[in-house]
Amino acid sequence: MGEIEDKKIIRDHTFKTWSKQKGWDPIIVSSAKGVYFYDVEGKKYLDFSSQFVNVNLGYGNERVINSIKEQLDRLQYINPSFGADIRVKATKALLKVMPRNISKFFYSTSGTEANEAAIKISRFYKKPRYKILARYRSYHGSTEGSISLTGDYRRWFVEPNTMNGVVRIPEPYCFRCPLKLKYPDCGIACATYVDYVIRQEKNVAAMIIEPITGTNGVIVPPKEYMPLIRKIAKENDVLFIADEVMTGWGRVGEWFAVNLWDIHPDILTTAKGASASYVPIGITGVSKEIGEFFEDEVFAHGHTFEAHPVSLSAIPAVIEEYERLNILSHVKVMGDYLGKRLQELKERHRSIGDVRGVGLFWAIELVKDKNNTPFGGYDDKYEGYTTFVDVLARRLLIEKNTYVYNGPSWFIISPPLIINKEEIDEGVDAIDDILKEADKEFNN
Ligand code: PMP
Structure with missing residues (x-):
């Protein structure tokens, strides 16, 4: 009841940006540590994008x-x-x-x-x-x-x-x-x-x-x-x-x-x-x-x-x-590892059109057919601007406890720069799982 009431305050009395207000169902977050944040129910989420690519040193330093x-x-x-x-x-x-x-x-x-x-x-x-x-x-x-x-x-x-x-x-x-x-x-x-x-x-x-x-x-x-x-x-x-x-x-x-x-x-x-x-x-x-x-x-x-x-x-x-924390060298090492793991995903998922990045700053661009047609965005009208990739990112959050910042046709993988290999594996595995859904949408 409390959480529903809190969601209502946020939804009815504060703005959701870059969006129509209708249908917003915010997760209420109350704490965070390292590369994880927690909602009011205590559910733990991996932050695999440093929010909007900004929580560079993770949480609670x-x-x-x-x-x-x-x-x-x-x-x-x-x-x-x-x-x-x-x-x-x-x-x-x-x-x-x-x-x-x-x-x-x-x-x-x-x-x-x-x-x-x-x-x-x-x-x-x-x-x-x-x-x-x-x-x-x-x-x-x-x-x-x-x-x-x-x-x-x-x-x-x-x-x-x-x-x-x-x-x-x-x-x-x-x-x-x-x-x-x-x-x-x-x-x-x-x-x-x-x-x-x-x-x-x-x-x-x-x-x-x-x-x-x-x-x-x-x-x-x-x-x-x-x-x-x-x-x-x-x-x-x-x-x-x-x-x-x-x-x-x-x-x-x-x-x-x-x-x-x-x-x-x-x-x-x-x-x-x-x-x-x-x-x-x-x-x-x-x-x-x-x-x-x-x-x-x-x-x-x-x-x-x-x-x-x-x-x-x-x-x-x-x-x-x-x-x-020697962040610059740490990023180079972890970046190579993350890049390698994401390139492996490309081998496995036909819905991945491109994987690109440097350091701990990567994108997976999803496509819906072999002509690399994007799932949405630039060629669409902005009305009703919710693409299949937005839906996938939401499922990743709710079902796999993994937050990934996304654009109309891509995921941005940019974890806090303090991330370690095990945490990278956790995020990549969650994406690997959810991409099976994207592969189903793919038309030859
Ligand atoms: N420039 C770039 C390249 C950005 O990525 C952003 C934010 N995503 C901005 C400017 C605007 O920054 P802010 O949201 O802090 O106003």
């Missing part, structure tokens, strides 16, 4: 929790025109792990806000240029500016009243090449075409790129893509914004995904793993040149909760934990 508590006890708030001592500590810690050219930070409370700040900074810095290039398969946030950059189905809900000046470019999605070409004969046309777009459009201030596309299916670019598109930005004097909200903080076995190609963005945005989700945080990091530009220009931006001491207190604490 006492060192991080104690740092945050200590900050709360000492100084819970001071407005950002003051220089809180924790801001010094957090900034020093960040400077050590960020790409070396990124040297000035704006602190907010989400990835969305980090990208909003990046849009404004680019437009101030490059004025009167104002256009921003963004890819179709991308997610950059939910507010008016960041949703306009977002290229996936979510933008369909808000068009046409979005921010002006967004120009779409294709993504390096070899499994379903938007240009209908084949790697490597394609000559990485999805990147070289961007050079043409910039010259035709003029007035381009920046391009925003998820180094590995996240929510839209963990799209790992071919090795030439990132160095090439970075070069094209530079040659055209266009700012390169790396959106590392999802890919940062050890997820791919490096502090940031740009390190995989030794690339230096002009702006780097991040959130999620920056606090390992113990408190809300967003970070917009800019190069020295951009930072210096604002010496004589008004930085016309800010929030009450910007540089919040409690948010900042998580940064040095999680960096210490990533180092103490």
